[in-house]
Amino acid sequence: MIRHALWLSLALCACSIETHRSLQPASVQVSLANPYQLTKSPLVSAVVITTPDPHDRGDAPLLAGQTGATLILDPLSSDLENRVTPAETVELDSNEILTVYRPRLIVYEDVDNDQQFNPKPPLGTGVDEVWAIDEGSAVTVAAVLGLDNTLSELTLEEQEAYYQLTGGVYTPFIFVSGSSGRLALTRLDQIGPIQLALSDSPVPQEELSCGRGRVSVYGDGTGATRNIHALVALTLDSAVACGVDIPDCTSVDLPNLPAPALDATRTPGSVRLTQCRTNGVIQALIVQEAKRTCSNCVCPMTPLATVYFADGASVPPWWPCGAAVPFCDSTLPLYYMDTSCP
């Protein structure tokens, strides 16, 4: 009752009316998945605002960087709103379209430990490496550009719908999913922590550099390859392997070679597969390795197979075939990895 009386008196004297209200920041929960048990440190999560201006990709884009699971997003300045790219659209309803920008959520390795995000070239001039980035079409946060102008164009019902998206908070940040041109709004109660997957590939950094969904990633390094380097034991005639199919062929003293790494690896950035083959006389050890590289927004993974040929009657001491590496019974040539074998 007292409060009512106070309000009434305020109303009558027409004072103490709030006329200015600032846009509120938003928080985003991120969780870092590390399915490949990669070891990198120190890792820092961050929000990056991308603009065509290279300078913005240096120090400026880092709006927030915390090692914790909550990122705080501050509203963009009007200057930055004019420069972010790409600006995208999402339908609020069939009459109204919101212009939004999706900042990138990343995890980077603060290699120089300077607590600044300064990525390595070509993205920046530093040494920090980006090892995780929000997936292109997954649910992520988006900033509505020119929120006040937008709200002033909406009906009360549409503004009500907008505030249901923000939980009743005057903030430009909402959640969307989908790819550009087909973005869809996501209800606030469906938002969980945004998953970032730690990678050892250069794809996250290339994605940050090239733009959301603009990186072409192909090849997984596991298929049979003609990119072969053959090492033939001196006890064998090199012609058993070397020829048109394998021009890169060398006779070597196998027993005195260091044993190759044989542990199987399959991560986003690298692959190592091994397979042994035999024709009854000759044994072949195939060690196929691949590393993903990126250039000009293209990130292939091209495998290279190193094939060791040994006389089945006198294999070197480190020879793993039949022990650590099982034989694969295949009709393919000895130097081709048969992907049908386990």
Next chain:
Amino acid sequence: MFYPVGVALFATLSQASPLAVDGIYADGQDRWTLFDRKLSDRNLFEQLADDRQKTRLAKDFSPYVTGASDSQIGAQVGLENGQLSRFHGYFIFDTYMSARPIPQLDVNLNLLLFNPSASDGDRVSAQAIPAGCVHLHLPLFDIAGSPLRLDFIAPDLDLVTIGEGLLVEQAPLEGYAGSLRWQDFELRELFSGRTYWDDDDLQSLTLSAFDRRLGLMWSSWLIQSTGQLLPQTDVITQSGVGSPDIISRIQSGANYLGAFGEISPIPTVRLAGEYQARIDRRPIKSAAMIRTDYLGTFGALSVHAGYQFRYYQMAFGPRDLMITPSTVPALPFRELAYATSSFELFGLSRYFDQWSHTLMVEARYQLTSYLFALGDMEAWWKAATDNGSGESMVVYQSQFGRAPGVNFVFYYQVGLEGRPWQDLPHRIRLIVTNKTIASQFYAVQEETRRFDRFPVLMLTGEVFL
């Protein structure tokens, strides 16, 4: 000591308003203004018996049938980038007919024939809006020597004001109204089928005394809705917003309990107030209105000066979501109401405390026997805040700006009125105004704005038959 005070209070309550038109049942038009009054779709016999209607051609047509027609043509010139309102080259024939086959029963028809814009092409947008009203009015029996009277009207309620107008003021509604009256006491029930939204009904029960100058009210704003936010639900659902579990806050309505009162300490002054509490909320939400009016004549000058204060506490309004009220029909006679209205305040009510101060002045000055000068203004200062609520929204309302914040709107009308025939009310008006009725292509399409607010020069001609 209290006896003289009580007598004085009773005396002021019993004062008749200077412009009151006696005999119109449930008259919803404002009596304290210099705005014109339109005919009502009931009690036509009584209305036409008024001395100011003596020139009506058909008023004495028959003891059983009477009629009148207000004909108006008008044209506009846009004074701001050529902008015109919907009614910018129009005619309106507003015809009223009433049959009284027996003394206790009236059958009323209001037929509106009009074309809002000659620009649309010959008869392209011509429209007809009929409204029918059956009015039963009869004495039942005597109590203490005075008759207990029954009135019942349906479905056209014409312009409705509940109480002093805190909830609803001069809104054209359909439904029914019925009352029992004994001396100056009345128990009235009113039901309107569509008030401010497509999905609402309004029911109001009023117990009043002193010819409705003091009353208690219970009102129930019924909303049979899922609270759908946006019309294109399918689209929104596809994009994830509008699935029913997020926007469907099924709301059955809002209940109000209130009181109103009005006194006239002198015949030219009225003080009125109303308080309403939304009692289905805890804590209850309140709204209040105070209004005072002066209506006087100084020789050739007639003046009305009024002031209104309104306060609507956050979540007082009947909707549990921000949904813009809408209204039909959009016709020029609705310019005869002030912009200050709950209609403009209920949209934001869910999240904001709102209060407003309004100063309204109308003046008419007789320059010559044939020529009058007129000037009207309404200055409305409106504030909205959500202090202390925990909400932190910023909302923009069409024509009224940003909330929280303070907004000021100013409506005016100045011009000349000529009455070529001194003894007849027919007239020509040339006015500059920034208050014109906002309308879609068809006047019966829902409109969320009541008025357009840009300057136009208007020339109108009116014949009252």
